Amino acid sequence: MIDSSLAVSCSNCSVRRLCLPAELSRADIDRLERVTRRKKVVKAGEILYQSGDPFQNLYAIRSGSFKSVVIAADGDTQITHFALPGELLGLDAYSKRIHSSYAEALEDSSVCLLPFAQLELLAQQVPALQQQIYSIFSEELRQENDILMLLGKRSADTRLAALLINISSRYACRGYSCNEFILSMPRTDIANYLGLTAETVSRVFSRFHRERLIKVDGRVVKILDLLGLSEVAGTHCGYEVDG
C-alpha cells in the first residue's frame, strides 16, 4: 500500500502550492507534511474510490493517470475527467461528503493521500494555506471551462484536436514533454469522453496522422504541427503554449 519511490517530485505537483506554500513557517510545513505523507499504489484497472464512498481524502496523482466516471440512472457511464500526474482528484465530493463518481486507474499509478479534515483544521490556523485551498478549487473550476469549451465544439476533428492540445498543455504545465506523450486511455474512453464513437476517434487519429498534424502509433502520440492542430481546434483551450 505504501510506496516509497517518488515518481513525481513535490515541486512538480499541482498541490505543491498546498503542500509547500511559500509563507509557511518551518513548524507549519512540518505539520503539513505529516498530514500529506501517506501514499498509495493503484494498479491499472483498479478503483481508487468508488461512487458512494464517503469523502475522506483528496488524491494527488504522483504517477500514472485516472479516469473519473459517473454512472447515469440507466446504467450508462460518462467519463467526466482524465486526471494526469500532478493533478488532483476528489474535490467535488466535499459538499455532499460522498463521492458521486468513481476513479479508476488507467495505468499503474501512485497517489498521495490528503486527508481533508486535517487539512481543513490546519488551514484554519494558517491563512496562507486557506488561500491555497481556495486557489486550487478555483483553478479546478477554471480548467473545467476549458473542458466545456472543448465539448461544445461541433465536429469530431475539433474536439479531438482540442483534447490533444489540452492534454499536451497539461503535461507542459507539469514539466513533461508536451510534444510527445502516451495516451493511457483506450479509444473507447476518449470516445465516451468526447461524445463520439471509438471508430470515429480512430478515423480522426488516422486522418490527423495522414495530414501530418500528429504521429500516432497506438497510444503514443507525437504532435508534429501544433499550430495546425490549434487551427483545427480553433482554440488554445485556455493554456498558454510557449514555443
Add this chain to the structure above:
Amino acid sequence: MIDSSLAVSCSNCSVRRLCLPAELSRADIDRLERVTRRKKVVKAGEILYQSGDPFQNLYAIRSGSFKSVVIAADGDTQITHFALPGELLGLDAYSKRIHSSYAEALEDSSVCLLPFAQLELLAQQVPALQQQIYSIFSEELRQENDILMLLGKRSADTRLAALLINISSRYACRGYSCNEFILSMPRTDIANYLGLTAETVSRVFSRFHRERLIKVDGRVVKILDLLGLSEVAGTHCGYEVDG
C-alpha cells in the same frame, strides 16, 4: 445601481448557507450581512463582468439569468454556463484574480455582490463560514459533472432532453416550478452550449412537442412527460426529482 426589491428571498438563494450559516453568532451574522448587502441591476444583454476584469466579487443571482462565455483564440465563443436565479457566478476567477470569461444577462436581472476579500477575512474568524465556502466550491464542481455528463451524450435529442431536465431540476432546487419555466436564452445560445446548430435545436424542440414530451411555445417550456424525457436523456443529470 441599487435595487431595493427582493426578487429572490435569501432563504431560496444558493448562498443562503453562506449568508446565513446556522452556527453563526448574531454578531457574526450582522458582520456578514454588512458585507453582502450591495445589489446590482443588470439589464438584458448587459455585461456583468468582462473577460479580463479583475476578480473582486462573487455574484449571487437574485432574479434573472446569465450566460458565461469564453472567447477562443480564433474569436469563436463558447457558452460554458447558464446561471439561474439563486446560483453563483465568478468562483472560477479566484486563482488567477481575473475573470477568464464574461457574464451577460439573458434578461433583466438583479445580483447580490459578495466581495470575496471581505468574505475571506470573515471566514478566517468563523470556521463555519469557511466550511460553507468549501461546500459552495465543491458543489459547483459536482454540478459541473452533471454538465459534462450532458455534453458527453452523442445525439441531439439526448443532449437537449438532458439540458431541459437539468434546468428543470435546478429550478426545483430553488423552489420554482420545475414543470413549467421560461428558457431565457435564444436557441442559438442553447445550440452553442450543446455543440449543435440552432436549427437542430429547434427541430428537436418541435419533435419533443409532437411526441408530447413537452409543450413548447417560443421560450416557454412545459414538461408534460418527465419520465419519458428522462428516458430520452438516459439520466437524471445528478438531480433528484421527486414526484
Add this chain to the structure above:
DNA sequence: CGAGTCGTTGAGAATTTTCAAGATTAGTGG
C-alpha cells in the same frame, strides 16, 4: 410601420454512427 432578430421548416450535402471484418497488441499459461 419597417428593420432587425428570432424561431421554424425544408431539402440536399456533409458528417457521424452502425455493423462487420481484419489487424494489431497485450496478457496468460504452458
Add this chain to the structure above:
DNA sequence: CCACTAATCTTGAAAATTCTCAACGACTCG
C-alpha cells in the same frame, strides 16, 4: 519463450443523423 486468447484498434460501406443554405412567419423595438 512461445502460443493462444482476449482486448483493442483500424478500416470499409451503408444507414442515420446533423449541418448548411434558404425561405418565411412572428415578434420586438425604435
